[in-house]
């Protein structure tokens with residue numbers, strides 16, 4: 008950036024070029040409309056000292072004088088601070104302009120067609136209408152000059168100040184259609200791209216492309232400029248960038264923490280300002296907020312002390328008080344929900360918020376995402392990739408300051424140490440980042456955070472007086488609400504208030520749970536009823552358990568509690584009906600199921616049809632103190648029940664084409680969930696039944712191996728329902744989990760020496776899912792098309808003979824046994840040149856013409872890592888540590904580890920060779936009447952093909968030729 012610099016005599020000249028933003032001194036910037044007939048002084052004029060006679064020189068003088076008056080030595084004017092004969096400089100300037108306007112200390116709008124007369128002649132109303140006639144409001148480039156600057160002041164032709172963007176906001180809104188919130192600094196990313204384009208609609212630019220180029224900053228998009236391409240093409244290029252960003256954000260999103268926060272506040276009955284405000288006056292908090300060196304604040308306290316709500320309060324206060332340019336990103340961990348209980352999920356949530364606020368930062372992950380897609384955020388290497396991206400992004404100079412909040416670190420049960428290390432590292436390395444975390448008083452967290460430099464600890468126990476006052480105020484509020492809703496008289500209200508104030512022991516959660524219970528009781532004998540709520544959280548939970556024990560519904564309550572305690576993710580009411588015997592057949596009567604869950608006292612809560620523990624501490628209590636009550640025969644038995652009931656329920660529900668898709672080639676993207684969904688009660692069971700079986704089997708004292716015998720329930724399920732189960736897994740987009748589960752099942756049967764024919768069917772079933780995974784994953788009904796490409800002696804093929812698509816014949820017939828191709832790993836965009844197994848056989852590396860090396864989990868087929876390489880590699884092999892690949896292009900580091908247990912994968916594995924009735928363009932589908940019909944396994948993809956009538960002949964790379972004939976009776 009090149010500036011104009013004023014000297015003491017009021018003269019000005021061009022400064023040197025400032026290469027990066029940090030070195031640019033404070034400056035003022037001019038916003039104006041250009042004069043015709045070369046009346047603007049140019050860059051050349053300024054370098055040669057000419058141009059003083061030009062009419063536009065007056066504007067330079069005005070800007071210089073006003074800047075001087077405002078204490079600024081430097082100023083910038085677009086007419087002469089850019090060397091427009093240098094296209095690279097011009098292009099860079101256009102892409103930087105929004106930022107330059109935003110970073111200016113002052114921006115002066117000079118309305119050259121707004122004369123004094125307009126102000127003195129009339130009163131306010133004609134004055135307003137004159138303002139709207141100014142050309143400044145009709146030009147394209149001035150839109151970003153209106154929106155970008157922090158301080159924007161309007162001046163008349165004679166330099167008289169008319170007001171600023173804030174004082175004139177209503178008039179500006181009327182004139183421009185830009186909402187007041189955008190004028191007051193709300194992030195432009197909060198407005199849709201279409202809405203922002205609308206603000207430009209009536210404005211004019213000299214060159215057609217400028218109508219789009221002048222929007223680049225407003226859209227936070229950077230593209231190269233091609234004058235002459237036309238506005239349509241420019242808009243198309245901008246739209247492409249926006250679309251790709253949206254895909255990237257959609258892939259990154261696991262949950263929207265903004266919605267999580269709203270949900271948490273709502274389900275906890277709303278946030279009370281009086282119960283968190285104390286923290287704003289707390290010296291530890293103030294030190295963290297006000298001292299730029301203090302970058303890490305850890306709020307710690309026992310369960311239910313109000314940490315989550317304090318964090319919500321701080322977020323609200325900071326978002327109201329901080330500059331709009333500051334970023335606020337947060338994440339709420341929840342142990343009971345596997346989507347949001349791990350370090351990777353935290354990072355995805357924080358990044359999602361940050362990138363939504365400033366989309367241009369997506370550039371930091373676009374390159375990797377463009378190549379790998381969603382897998383970048385999901386594969387075994389996701390943490391490493393996200394960490395690099397995060398570290399990179401927080402150092403981006405465009406970030407002034409970013410605040411990151413993480414609630415309930417103790418509920419981040421996957422990879423917490425890694426997360427803590429990242430927090431410590433970024434808080435010391437980056438001055439633009441501030442962290443707040445909350446958690447229970449856990450020594451492991453303390454020990455890890457100890458390594459951070461300037462950290463502040465805020466212990467709720469050490470601020471007992473403040474917390475106590477906050478809890479008192481919370482109780483007062485809640486009791487007055489209760490008195491109103493339950494019609495307590497004064498005496499009752501006082502008794503309830505006294506009881507709660509005396510027994511809460513500074514714990515919000517205790518008071519909240521008691522109030523929730525009182526809300527469900529009538530006011531009759533209310534004082535007596537209070538005795539049912541002993542002081543202390545554990546005593547309260549204990550009391551709830553005792554009450555359940557004494558109730559008539561004790562069995563069903565115990566069973567519901569036990570089930571909710573062992574499942575791997577919160578289940579829905581419908582899913583619960585499949586898992587608990589007593590709820591059999593109640594999937595259509597969810598009101599009743601809800602009532603039964605309500606019987607479990609205040610231990611469980613239902614949100615959006617899903618059942619959760621009311622608080623993590625309730626689950627902790629059950630597992631710690633009430634094991635004998637809810638698991639009288641041990642928790643492993645409950646795993647057996649869930650497994651057994653899963654098989655029963657799936658056997659009853661799963662069937663071919665359960666969603667009535669009809670077309671064999673219907674892709675998963677085209678699939679719509681029907682309403683009502685016939686699988687609604689089965690999702691959980693489909694995904695986790697094998698995990699429950701394995702958990703049960705881990706207790707050899709109670710495990711009964713007969714479930715694995717010939718004709719046993721596992722054997723029967725696989726024989727009768729296997730393909731329908733695969734279809735359901737595909738519909739639920741969990742094929743990879745299915746592959747891993749089948750490997751676990753095979754290993755279990757091997758270990759438990761089950762009967763040979765069960766082993767035979769399970770082994771064949773595992774080969775089937777591994778080999779056909781990608782076809783079934785992309786089109787659920789290919790579970791049946793895949794039969795045609797399975798060996799003639801495949802057990803699954805024989806068992807499901809009747810499910811083969813009718814009227815299609817493959818000639819010559821398939822080979823008898825499974826080929827050496829174990830599975831097809833798809834992902835390279837060009838031919839694969841070399842492959843190698845790791846020494847423990849858990850990973851496979853492949854080098855392709857697409858100049859990438861991919862590392863795969865040899866078991867599940869998941870892509871673990873993609874590494875760019877400079878040349879096409881002919882030879883690759885793992886070194887003995889498994890951390891490096893030796894290649895003809897040097898050593899390549901591969902840090903990804905397999906997620907599954909080692910297994911002997913000795914067979915040769917082949918990778919899809921994209922070599923080349925009809926075939927689709929990618930040669931992966933046989934199509935019929937332009938509809939996808941059969942997805943070809945990689946071994947069957949042709950290098951050449953010929954169609955004759957209803958027969959297609961395909962020549963395959965390995966020298967085989969085969970034919971597919973589609974008959975008239977095809978279905």
Ligand SMILES: Nc1ncnc2c1ncn2[C@@H]1O[C@H](COP(=O)(O)OP(=O)(O)OP(=O)(O)O)[C@@H](O)[C@H]1O
Pocket residue numbers: 275276277278279280281282283308309310311312313314315316317415446447481515516519622623624
């Ligand atoms: N400022 C507040 N406004 C409204 N409700 C509050 C407030 N503070 C606490 N509560 C109530 O107290 C309950 C417990 O508070 P919170 O969940 O914040 O505790 P916590 O310390 O985060 O607990 P844990 O560590 O066990 O997760 C909340 O569910 C809510 O009902």
